[in-house]
Amino acid sequence: MEYIILITGLALILMGLYGIMYIKNIFRIVIAFALFDTGINIVMVTIGYLRNGMAPILDKMPTEGTTPAIVDPVPQALVLTSIVIGLGVSALMLTYVLKLYEDKKSLDINSFKDLKW
């Protein structure tokens, strides 16, 4: 199961990378960034997965000398942070898209040539 999910995550990262570099519409570039973000989160959680592991929520205090059969909680904590920051980054990029559109009345990336040389 974890192999299939890993393939899904890696394919989503590749799709997002393709979209960021290839697509001309700046609004769709933000969508590609969101896909990229989702793919990275899936890959990170998959790497912490332990076969037959349970969710890292204990129902009783573990007895001395035994390790509870749980999956790795560290990547999950990092991904929790990453998702919330992903929303902030998306909102910030969309704000700039709005401002750029206000300036040039176009969503095409090729119409923004001010700093191009």
Place this chain on the structure above:
Amino acid sequence: MLKKILILFLLAGVGLIFFDLFQSYQSASELTTTAKYYADNGAKEVGAANLVSAIVVTYRGLDTLGEVSILFVTAAIISFVLKHKPEEEDKNRVIKPASEILNTATVFLTPVMIMVGIYIFINGHLTPGGGFQGGAVIASAVLLIFLANPKFHLNHSIIAFVESISGVAFVVVGALGLIMAGGFLDNRILGLGEFGTLFSAGALPIIYIFIGLKVGAELSNIVGILAQEQNIKN
């Protein structure tokens, strides 16, 4: 043309790296050293049933502090860039009122949604959930109000008050840990209590409540700025 070929080459290279990563991936059969330490001692040292909460709030509490600051800066930049000028508002614009069902549902659902959000972050150390999820639920309640009434004006002084008070309280509780316990954001300034009950895990639920209020205020602020009825300049 050259650009497209370069992009294809780059994608193929990244794909090759990913293929190699996939081939060498072995699903782990035992925890790494750090994770094993958390699994063995996390419940004893922190007293929280949910180990993810324990890591987010105490072991990696500094990361969370930085993350909340990033969210604050993001909200500040968005409200700076999309400055709202009330005098430019088009008073004659007629907004079609929302349907009866949406209006009634908003009145009944908003308090329930806010209560669920508070429940989620108060029980963050026992069940899945915590400050971020509860804050997102509170922001969804604000979003529902905006859907029903697009002219709703979010009171910015309340948002700013909640956000700054909870931010300061988060740092103060963290600094108390420096004086009374082992270090910054140490939750043992209060007794650990009985494992698995609501009043356990020391100061962890208190810190998570402040994180939840702060995240909820910030996300509501972002939604409110983007939802306000303001046309872009023509």
Place this chain on the structure above:
Amino acid sequence: MFIIIAIILGVISLVGGYIALTNPKLSVGIIATGIVSLVASILFLLLAAPDVAMTEAAIGSGLTTVIFFYVLNKIRQGNA
């Protein structure tokens, strides 16, 4: 059993990603991104990560989609 669910969800999310990048309508693309996030939250649940699944469902799938739509709406109003 879980393997079949994972295959189905993986195919859904890849098709959703393809639609999000290629469909000429931006609104369809936004909805497809929301579906990819929702499917990802079920995948997190399969990977024994309920905390992450909750966050992804509430933030990644709910709030992000709505913010995209608000900005798209503003761009359309400016166009008219």
